[in-house]
Amino acid sequence: MRRALLALALLTAAACAKHRPNVLLVTFDTTRADRVGFAGAFASGHPGVTPSLDALAKTGTAFTTAIASQPLTAPSHASILTGLQPFHHGLRNNGAFVLDASHATLARRLHDAGYATHAIVASYVLDHRFGFDQGFDAYDDDLGGGRELGARAIADKALRWLALQKPERPFFLWLHFYDPHAPYTPPADVAWAFPNDAYAAEIHYADRELGRVLDALRAAHALDDTLVVFTSDHGEAFGEHGERGHGLFVYDETTRVPLLFAGPHVPRGRTIDTVARHVDLVPTILDLLGINAQNLDGTSLFADKSARRAYSETFAGRMNFGWSELRSLRSDAARVIRAPRAEAYDVRGDRAERHNLYGASLSRESRSLFAQLDAIAASDAFRGNASAPVDEETRRKLAALGYIVSTAPRDATNAADPKDRIAAWQSYGHAQELLRTRQFDAAAAELRALQASESQSNAVASLLAQALALGGHRDDALAVLQHAVAREPSNTAFVIPRAELLRDAGRLVEAEALLRETQRLDPSSSAIAAALGDVLNRSGKSAEALQLLEEAHRRDPKNHAVAYNLGVLYERAQRLPDALAMYTLAVRADPSHSMSWNNLGSVLDRTGHRREALAAIAKAHRLDSDNVDATYNLGALLFESNQPKAAIPLLADAARRRPDLLVARMRLAYALERSGDTTRAVAMWRDVAARQPRAWAKVASLELQLGHRERAQDALRRGIALVGTPLVEVAERDAGLRTLLYPPDSR
Known part of the structure; x- marks a missing residue:
């Protein structure tokens, strides 16, 4: 009977779904409202940036005063996808939190209603490991080894997926375009049209590629049956309040975003200037689809016409530097900000938010906003308990995108006002840019100077250690991390990099002692277990390492570092089927980890799967061309597959970068000989003969x-x-x- 009822429920959902429109949710990263035509670009002197979106707006309803809940990618998208404020969904920073499965996403709600659900994201910040894949049949976060995926690649993926959809089942497709995020590097065929505004060029590029997707839906006669929803996660500051970038403040330049609905049941050709919120997206979409929406912080923008107050916050200063968090409420008339020095603005008469009215005669509206904001803060029991374990690989990937990751919520008692620390914030950003451009010593010097005023900052200590290590100053990096570990002995952001540096210096006893002490403080940490297992294995304690890692794997079967290190142990023990299983898990958990693909390819080759091995190791090399193991292995496999000419440049590169790797020189000599280049082969064999x-x-x-x-x-x-x-x-x-x-x- 229960099976019959379940089958009936599924059939009913499928039948209802057939009569519901498709849903296309599009989010542009880092796109402020006044750079989008329908949301104010023409008034601000930036016309012609978004022709595809502007044309779509004429067929739907545009909201010109939509407010983001957070000026950071992950927390903001969590609000977009759940209809919940950050103090309810729990994401307060990039990278350090996972969206809990108890918070139903739009994808899960639509999947339960019979929709085919698919996501294509363009940045590691939205990787599945942070919980954003909830409810999606497939979650495409494969960045091909890069830091981000460009708009053309996102559109190409979308077109391929749309071509496979069947008309009898509606789809929900979420497309995320990352291009407007710094650094601004638009393609040449776009940049020429915006010679003095690379930021606008990046937005235009994303708009152009989105236009290809809309054109394809139109050509397939599907656009009229598709609800299209467009917004941005947050804006971008260009020095308006001293900030460049986003994350520190909550003024309009980083929280006011474009918002557009077009499609079935959406009023055509309307522009609404009153406040809308990211948390209103989910209830509005569900309302337009006729699906019940409960337990949400937002309400339908079309069914609920009452005035809204938009909440925004940022904890970046608190979590990364120990400064105060900022909370804000914005209405149609006013914005208030609770900070050590509170702020209040008349946003109708002072749209640039230049004249702080706090301390003067506050309007009744501002007093009411402060009262509501203080009530929210009083009920917010944020303790960082939703934080995710952040391994070093995750930290590096987010840092490469310019994001700071801290897992420790700093005590905000007597904390500094971020307005007084803007110079430090900008200095840190400059150091990040120096590091990104491989100016390691200059970055370290900038961070040393910054540390004088921000001695308790986790972010500064972590980045300084990274700059020193990359610049070849390992002992100095170890000293910085030793001081940080003494301050926060269970913080993996310091413990794991210090253990890795000790390991690489051959100081295995010290690395083991450090990790054991941290494990005592945090026995459930998979990141610590993985690092300790690696050190134990290198110390000849493979049996203990195996037991530790197998226990960690049972506890956390999706952890990449645990699976990878288990694979290494199994491979060395000649347990090749087990190694194959672990490396397969590792590449699923983190498809961008080059060594996982390299080792998977090695085991595949040893078990007689040459073609699959070549594909895996080729991917390892694409992901990280500096991975000498992958470079050599790919060259060796190509040589053994009778492709000596293809093998030669790879083997030559491996031999150049690893002079001690004699086997690379030998295979290179053989490859040169087999390809008919006997003169170069002789020279290489002479080099080999010297050793x-x-x-x-x-x-x-x-x-x-x-x-x-x-x-x-x-x-x-x-x-x-x-x-x-x-x-x-x-x-x-x-x-x-x-x-x-x-x-x-x-x-």
Whole structure:
């Protein structure tokens, strides 16, 4: 009976779904409202940036005063996807939090209503590991090894997916375009049209590629049956209040975003200037689809016409530097900000929010906003308990995008006002840019100076240690991390990098002691278990490492670092099926980790799957061309697959970057020989022979082929002098070399 009822429920959902429109949710990263035509670009002197969106707006309803809940990507998208404020969904910063499964996403609600659900995201900040994949049939966060995916690639993926959809089932597709985020590097064919505004060019590029998707839906006669919703996660500051970028403040330049609805049941050609909120998106979409919406912080923008107050917050200053958090409420008439020095603005008469009215005669509206804001703060029990374990690989990827990651919520008692720390914020951003452009010593100098005023900042200490280590100053990096660990002994942001530096310096006993102490403080940490297992294995304690990692894997089966290190142990123990299983798990957990693909390819080759091995190791090399293991392995496999010419540049690169890797030089010599380049092959074999004297026989043989008999004799004599009888025996078995041993005129 229960099965029958379930089947009936599913059939009912499917039947209802057939009569519901498709849903296309589009989010542009870092796009402020006054750069989008329908939301105010023309008034601000930036016309023509978003022609695709402007054309769509004419067929729908545009909201020009939509307010983001957070000026950071992950928390803001969590509000967009759940209809909940940050103090309810729990994400307060990028990278350090996971969206809990108890908070139903729009994807889950639509999936339950019979929709095919798919997401294509363009930045690691929205990786599935942070919980954004909830409710999606497939969540495409494969960035191909890069820091982000460009708009063309996002549109291409969308077009391929849309081509496979069946008309009898509606779809929900979320597309995320990251291009407007710094650094601004628009394609040349777009940049020329905006010669002095690369930011606008990036927005235009994303708009153009979105236009391809809309055109495809239109050509398939599906656009009229598709509810299109467009917004941005947050804006971007260009010095209006001293900030450049986003994350520190909550003024309009970073929280006012474009918002557009178009499609079935949406009023056409309307522009609404009153406040709308990100938390209103989910209830509005569900209302337009006729799906019940409960337990949400927002309400339908079309069903509920009452005036709204938009909440915004940022905890970036608190979590990363120990400064105060900022909370804000904005209405149609006013914005108030609770900070150590509170702020109040008349946003109708002072749209730039330049004249702080706090301390003067506050309006009744501002007093009411402050009262509501203080009530929210009083009920917010934020303690950081939703924080995710942040491994070093995650930290590096987010740092490469310019994001600071801190897992420790700093005590805000007597905390500094971020307005007084804007110079420090900008200095930190400059150091990040120096690091991104590989100016390690300059970055370290900037951070040393910054640390004088921000001595308690986790973010500064972490980035300084990274700059020092990359600049070759390992002992200095260790000293910085030692001080940080003493301050926060369970903070993996410091413990794991220090343990890795100790490990790489051969100081395994110290690394083990550090990790054991941290494990005592936090026994459930998978990141610590993975790091400790690696150190134990390198210390010859493989049995203990295996037990530790297997326990961690049972506790956290999706953890990438645990699966990868288990794979290493199984491979060394010749448990190849188990190693294959672990490496497969590892690449699923983190498709951008080059060594996981490299090791997977190695085991695939050893188990007789050459073609799959080549594909895996080729991906490892694409993901990280600096990975010498992957470079060498790909060259070796190509050589063994009778592709010597393709193997040569890879083997040459590996030999150049790893002079100690003799096998790379030997395979390169063979590849040159097999490809017919005997002259270069001889030179490479001479290089090999300098460290492996038996190779002088090979040098002699090739010199003979080139007609250089005297050189051949000299090479063979040198080899025999070093190796003795074994090399004589080799020469006697070779017809050509035998003539060098026993010339015809010597008989």
